[in-house]
Amino acid sequence: MSITFYYSPQSSAGRILVSLAELGVPYEGVRLDLRAGDQRKPEFLAINPNGKVPTVVIDGTPVFESVAIQIALGERYGVQKGLWPAPGSPEQLTALSWLVWGQVSLTGALFRYMANTSDYFPKEMHHEKQAEHALAELRGLLRILDDRLAGRPYVLGERCTLVDLDLAAMLGWGLMAAKIDYAEQKNLQGWLGRIMERPAIKAAMAQT
Ligand SMILES: N[C@@H](CCC(=O)N[C@@H](CS)C(=O)NCC(=O)O)C(=O)O
Structure with missing residues (x-):
């Protein structure tokens, strides 16, 4: 299991930061400087064509839009921690x-x-x-x-x-x-x- 989390301080990425903190799952954080335009660099656009944070890469697959990220984290890691209900319930x-x-x-x-x-x-x-x-x-x-x-x-x-x-x-x-x-x-x-x-x-x- 590997998670890379692309974020910027004081942004929508805060929503995901708190979830990762509560879930206690290990991840690699990559800080983007939005003012400097890091989000528009080709290597980041290849992961998220919208050029926005938060973005995560879970086991090699990019996930963007914070709501999609929350659901993905909840389903994978939240159920056993009691932070997300069982799928299908x-x-x-x-x-x-x-x-x-x-x-x-x-x-x-x-x-x-x-x-x-x-x-x-x-x-x-x-x-x-x-x-x-x-x-x-x-x-x-x-x-x-x-x-x-x-x-x-x-x-x-x-x-x-x-x-x-x-x-x-x-x-x-x-x-x-x-x-x-x-x-x-x-x-x-x-x-x-x-x-x-x-x-x-x-x-x-x-x-x-
Ligand atoms: N609906 C998106 C919104 C993401 C978003 O707007 N992120 C902003 C920071 S709060 C961003 O990355 N902006 C950089 C840009 O637009 O260049 C989500 O919830 O993930």
Whole structure:
């Protein structure tokens, strides 16, 4: 078994960094300097033609898109660690729903809001109505996650899984970067705090 993990600090690769840390699987990390354009070098484009991190190579096969990477890691290494449900189980279907929801719906709304408001994007790209629309959608999605966490400590139930880690890695950074107040979402607040206290997460975050 060999894993090569292409990453860059403070990027979507953080989602995978926390999963690898919790899974405790050995890997070789290759740091790319996105500002210097390492992601556009032919040798990297041959692995991921999109020129983006995170990218992993598992036993010689490249995997790109963080959601695909999480599923691949979960299926291969997560089941025995209790971090991913058994393939074919009802819980696996629930895991796929929330993982993809987090990546597509939640991250989509957050990034649309940021693209229209934050300093990470040029002011001429900002559009007030688009920002309002994205914020309303984001608030609705945060309420949905908050409701899901009512009466259960983690998204799938009693155990923390890669679904929680993926959502928390994105929200931990994103809600702060987008300056989103989520004081009303008490379940979400408690859940995020619990995950951020996990030793593997703290160690992974310190690296980025
Ligand atoms: N949907 C992709 C997004 C990956 C992505 O946008 N990565 C950014 C860093 S956060 C990147 O590598 N950007 C380099 C570039 O676009 O040149 C995923 O989740 O893996």
